[in-house]
Amino acid sequence: MEVYSNENEQVDAIKNFFAENGKALAVGVILGIGALVGWRYWNSHQENTSRESSQAYETAVAAVKANKPETFAAAEKFAASEKNTYGAFAGLELAQQFVDANQLDKAEKQLQLGLAAASDDNLKSVINMRLARVQLQMKQPDAALKTLEGIKGEGWAAIVADLRGEILLSKGDKQGARAAWEAGVKSNASPALSEMMRMKMNNLSI
Incomplete structure (x- = not known):
């Protein structure tokens, strides 16, 4: 650490510092501002995307709960395209409808898609549990036992x-x-x- 004997030396030192590092500082400030603007844009984009996904999910689930097979296609498309929690939940809803209709192969497909879309461990455990039950109903015990291995956590x-x-x-x-x-x-x-x-x-x- 340098020691200065008077204020003039401090001022000169500051001037020299900016003369030598001014360009780097300016770039740093610009990058900092750019990062802040980018971060705000990204947050806004994420919020808009999340809102759109939420609305699309509500529409898809409403179609499924209406229990009209002709509306399932749109819900299936949504579940397959949304690689996130909304897609996983939509897959669970569809799977339940297919189980009720005894279309177990379709239920298994939706649960597999939901499992691939889910990122939360608890949600994955729920999906794996339902998938194992469906596989048991399909008389696929070995596959069901394998699926159970994917369920983690003492609570389960x-x-x-x-x-x-x-x-x-x-x-x-x-x-x-x-x-x-x-x-x-x-x-x-x-x-x-x-x-x-x-x-x-x-x-x-x-």
Whole structure:
């Protein structure tokens, strides 16, 4: 750190600094302003895009809930094109409608698309859980077990254990099903879910 004996030396030092670094400072200021303007534009763009996606999502879901098959095409297009949370939620809505209509292959497709669009771990877990249930209904137990592996988080342990038991039982693996349900009962299962898994274990011996 330089030490100056009077104010004139300080002024001269400042002048020399700007003479040597003025151009760099000017560029820095310009870049700083540009970054600020760009950041504000990006935020505005993101807000507009999010608002548009939200409105399009509401329209798509309304079409799905109207339960008119002819309107599903637009909703399916939206779910396939929106690679974000809105697209994932739209896929879930469509999948439920297809399950209710017993069109399980179409439900599976929507859930796979939703899974690819989702970024939130909890949302991914919800989709994986529903996908595993659909695959079980489609008599694809191995695929369902594989799907369960994608569900992370201690909070899901009991629900996953319950469904794993169902899948293993569908394969004729009673011992594996019992082990899954026993693990579920020992986890953080709710009283109702624990009781249900105990009943399932009791039914294995009948």
